[in-house]
Every structure is written in structure tokens, then in C-alpha cells.
Amino acid sequence: MRSLVIEDEPQIGAYVSRLLGQLHGVVDLVGSIADARQALDNFKYDLAIVDRMLPDGDALEVVTALSQSPDRPAIIMLTSKDTKEDVVDGLNGGADDYLGKPFEPQELLARVRAVLRRPRLLAPAVLSLGNVELHLGSNEVVVADRKILLRRREALILGALLMRRDRVITRAALIEEIYGFDDEIESNTLEAQVSRLRKKLAAFGGDVEIRSMRGIGYILRLATPR
Numbered sequence: 001m002r003s004l005v006i007e008d009e010p011q012i013g014a015y016v017s018r019l020l021g022q023l024h025g026v027v028d029l030v031g032s033i034a035d036a037r038q039a040l041d042n043f044k045y046d047l048a049i050v051d052r053m054l055p056d057g058d059a060l061e062v063v064t065a066l067s068q069s070p071d072r073p074a075i076i077m078l079t080s081k082d083t084k085e086d087v088v089d090g091l092n093g094g095a096d097d098y099l100g101k102p103f104e105p106q107e108l109l110a111r112v113r114a115v116l117r118r119p120r121l122l123a124p125a126v127l128s129l130g131n132v133e134l135h136l137g138s139n140e141v142v143v144a145d146r147k148i149l150l151r152r153r154e155a156l157i158l159g160a161l162l163m164r165r166d167r168v169i170t171r172a173a174l175i176e177e178i179y180g181f182d183d184e185i186e187s188n189t190l191e192a193q194v195s196r197l198r199k200k201l202a203a204f205g206g207d208v209e210i211r212s213m214r215g216i217g218y219i220l221r222l223a224t225p226r
Contacts, residue, residue, distance in 0.1 A: 001023060001024065001025035001026075001046045001047065001116075002025055002026045002027075002028070002043060002044070002045050002046055002047075002177070003020045003023075003025065003026070003027045003028070003045060003046065003047040003048070003049065003073075004027075004028050004029075004030070004036065004039055004040070004043075004045045004047070004048045004049070004073070005017050005020070005027060005028070005029045005030070005048075005049045006030055006031075006033075006036045006048065006049065006050045006051055006054070006059055006062065007029065007030075007031065007049070007051045007078070008031040008032065008051060008054050008055055009051075010031070012051075012101075013029045013031065014029070015105075016049055016078065016108070017029050019105050019108060019109060020047070020049070020112070022109065023109075023112065023113075024136040024155075024156075024159065025046075025156070026156070026177065026178060026179065026180055027180070028043070028045075028180050031054070031055070032054050032055055032056050033054055033056045033057050033059055033061070033062055034056055036050075036059070036062055037062070040062075040066070043176065044071055044073075045073040046073050046074065046116070047073050047074050047075075047076075047112065047115075047116060048063075048066060048073045048074070048075045048076070049076050049078050049108075049112075050062065050063055050075060050076070050077050050078065050079075050095070051077075051078060051079050052077060052079040052081045052086075052090070053079065053080075053081055059077075060077075060089065060090060060093045063075055063077065063090070063093050063094045063095050064093045064094045066094065067093070067094025067095075068094070074096050074112075074115040074116050074118065075094065075095045075096050075097075075115075076095065076096060076097045076098070076099060076108075076111055076112065076115060077090045077095045077097070077098045077099070078099050078101065078103065078108065079098075079099075079100065079101060080100065080101040082098070082099075082100030082101070086098075096115040096118070097111050097114070097115050099111060127158075127159060127162035127163065128162070129162055129165050129208050129220065129221075129222065130206070130207040130208045130222050130223075131143060131144045131145070131205070131206060131207050131208075132158075132162075132201060132206050132207070132208050134155065134158050134159055134162055136159060139151070139152055139154075139155040141155070141158065143200075143201060143204035143205060143206045144204060144205040144206065144207075146204050146205075148200065148204060150197070150200070151193075151196075153178055153193050154193060154196060154197045154200070156177070156178040157174065157178055157190075157193060157194060157197055158197060158220075160174055160177050160178060161210065161218060161219075161220035162220060164220070165220055165221065166219070166220075166221050167219065168213055168216060168217050168218070168219045169217050169218055169219070170216060170217040171190065171216070171217045171218070172217075173217070174190065174217060174218065175190055194210060194212075194218060197210065198210045206223075207222060207223050208220055208221065208222055208223055209221060209222075209223040209224075
């Protein structure tokens with residue numbers, strides 16, 4: 001899952017981003033309408049958390065435009081602009097839900113789960129292949145009945161591969177899925193993380209293999225018995 005947080009208060013934006021991280025996936029944070037449009041032009045999002053009053057205008061215009069997109073994300077407005085009239089305007093403008101500030105973190109997460117259930121965007125709690133099980137949200141993987149904790153990027157890579165088991169995922173698609181749009185990525189960063197993940201799975205007796213498809217990407221499948 002990829003989420004976009006549109007919030008101009010850095011502390012609130014960072015806090016909301018950390019909360020959404022519990023749902024597993026990538027969270028991008030922007031602080032203006034202009035930056036939001038740039039992000040939306042470059043990535044497809046499953047969820048958008050939107051503050052209304054931003055330095056360059058009312059983000060309701062972004063919500064309205066998003067709601068008319070065929071690949072629209074689930075949209076929750078999170079704002080101190082929360083009179084009854086504001087809520088009506090937001091919902092009529094295309095938001096799926098509207099929550100005022102200050103807010104309770106567990107209520108926000110509950111509302112997120114509710115709007116994501118509608119288009120069925122939430123991933124299952126566990127993804128598995130062979131004797132490898134990834135528990136989403138905790139970065140915990142069970143390999144041959146032994147629990148290990150992966151680094152966040154490693155868990156995201158494994159999750160993306162498990163979702164496409166036995167199918168090739170291109171390098172570009174994998175990068176888009178596991179990194180934020182403003183992350184600085186060196187040329188060999190992805191390869192190094194895949195290599196570490198491959199070694200961890202092998203060290204714990206995993207019966208899957210991550211194969212590199214030269215010039216294309218990667219594929220996860222059951223290892224061939226020797």
C-alpha cells in the first residue's frame with residue numbers, strides 16, 4: 001500500500017506518517033498543493049490523508065480532482081476546519097471521510113481501515129510461500145517455524161515479491177513500491193537490500209529463492225530441490 005499525507009505542519013505530518021506505517025507500506029509526506037500534485041503525477045496512491053488549509057490554498061480542490069480519477073485513492077480529510085458546513089463541503093467534494101483536529105490516533109487508524117475496506121485495498125495479514133510467512137505491519141517473518149525480524153525495506157521487498165509470487169516484478173516497479181518519492185537511492189541500493197534478504201532467508205532454511213532476471217527485475221518462487 002502507498003499513502004500520501006498532505007499536511008503543512010511538520011510534526012503532525014510526521015506523526016500521521018508514523019501511524020500509517022503500522023499498516024505496512026510506503027508513506028509520502030508533502031506540505032503544499034503544488035507538492036501534492038507533483039507526487040500524484042508520479043505515483044499511484046491507495047490512500048490520501050489531506051489537511052485542508054495549506055500555504056498555497058484549500059486542498060479541497062485536490063480532493064475533488066482526485067475523486068474524479070478512475071484510479072482514485074481512498075481519501076480522508078484531517079483538518080481543523082471542521083464545522084458542519086466544512087464537513088458537508090468535504091464529503092460532497094469527494095472525500096470518503098472527514099476527521100477534525102485534534103484527533104485520537106486509534107480513531108484515525110480505524111477510519112483508515114474502514115475506507116480501505118470499501119475498495120478492498122488492505123493486504124492480507126500474512127503472505128506466504130513455502131515455509132516463509134511474512135506478517136505484514138510487524139516486519140516479522142517466519143522461516144521454517146523460526147521467527148526473525150527484517151529491516152523495514154527488506155520486509156517491503158519480500159512483501160512485494162510475495163504478492164507477485166512466480167511472476168517477475170521489474171526493478172523500476174519494485175523501487176516505486178518500496179521507496180518514498182524523495183528518498184535518495186544509490187544505483188546499487190536495491191540490489192544490496194535484495195542480497196541481504198536473500199542471505200537471511202537462506203540462513204534460516206527458507207525453501208524459496210529470489211532470482212535476479214538480468215536487466216529486468218526479480219522473481220520469487222519455490223527453490224528447486226537439489
